[in-house]
Amino acid sequence: MQERLNTEPVYVISIAAKLAETHPQTLRMYEEKGLVCPFRSANNIRLYSEADIERIRQIQNLTQVMGVNLAGVEVILDLLEKIRTLREELEKRHEQLRQEMEQEFMERLRRVAMNMDPSGGA
Amino acid sequence: MQERLNTEPVYVISIAAKLAETHPQTLRMYEEKGLVCPFRSANNIRLYSEADIERIRQIQNLTQVMGVNLAGVEVILDLLEKIRTLREELEKRHEQLRQEMEQEFMERLRRVAMNMDPSGGA
DNA sequence: TTGCTCCTCACGTCACGTGAGGTGGC
């Protein structure tokens, strides 16, 4: 439906639980274990964002479908994040290398040109 | 002690269990779940390699220290393997890019030289 | 008042580790 995830925390716990097809008490447990940390309103009510819901769904998939416990979920989510970071970092390094080599090329080209046409050199 | 891991399967289950500080029955369970698959001798005896022992230690660390269950261990070991592969792959691509750009440089240099010294060109 | 929220306590179920028990081949 939505083109991008709404990161504004807007869902109270009952709605969040329905959206992620789980139980409010389970969400409170996830928070206690530091797995999903919703915003709190001024009067202490938990408020979940779309991103939170998506994370809850991912956790549900790991626990219910794959049988992973919450200690495992924590490690796995960290590793997935690490993979994402690694990919981005290496993408960046790739681009950086390309630019460095382009610069080196220009430098070498300049030197070669100076050798071939001494009148232009110092 | 050893410089590199011996991949020959040489340890029977009691020795393997002692080396990894666990119990033979636990190793049988790991095998049943497909986590550690030792060789079998002609008379059906399990034989573990150094690499197997190292993997068992890694599993022990995940379960005993970090509290991850075996379903989680399976996912985590897969992800760690994926990270290793990803790193190697991108290392390779990095080197490949370097060579491609070097080739491109030589090509561009050749063209420039032809322009600057028409007598040498066709 | 109704329907939500907050919290804590407790129970059922299941996975994992571990031991026991009985077998068989060097």
Added chain:
DNA sequence: TTGCTCCTCACGTCACGTGAGGTGGC
């Protein structure tokens, strides 16, 4: 025979999910 191996069965413990019970503010 001794000490290993193989296997299966069963129990204790713990984590997780879930419900109940009692509170408080729109």
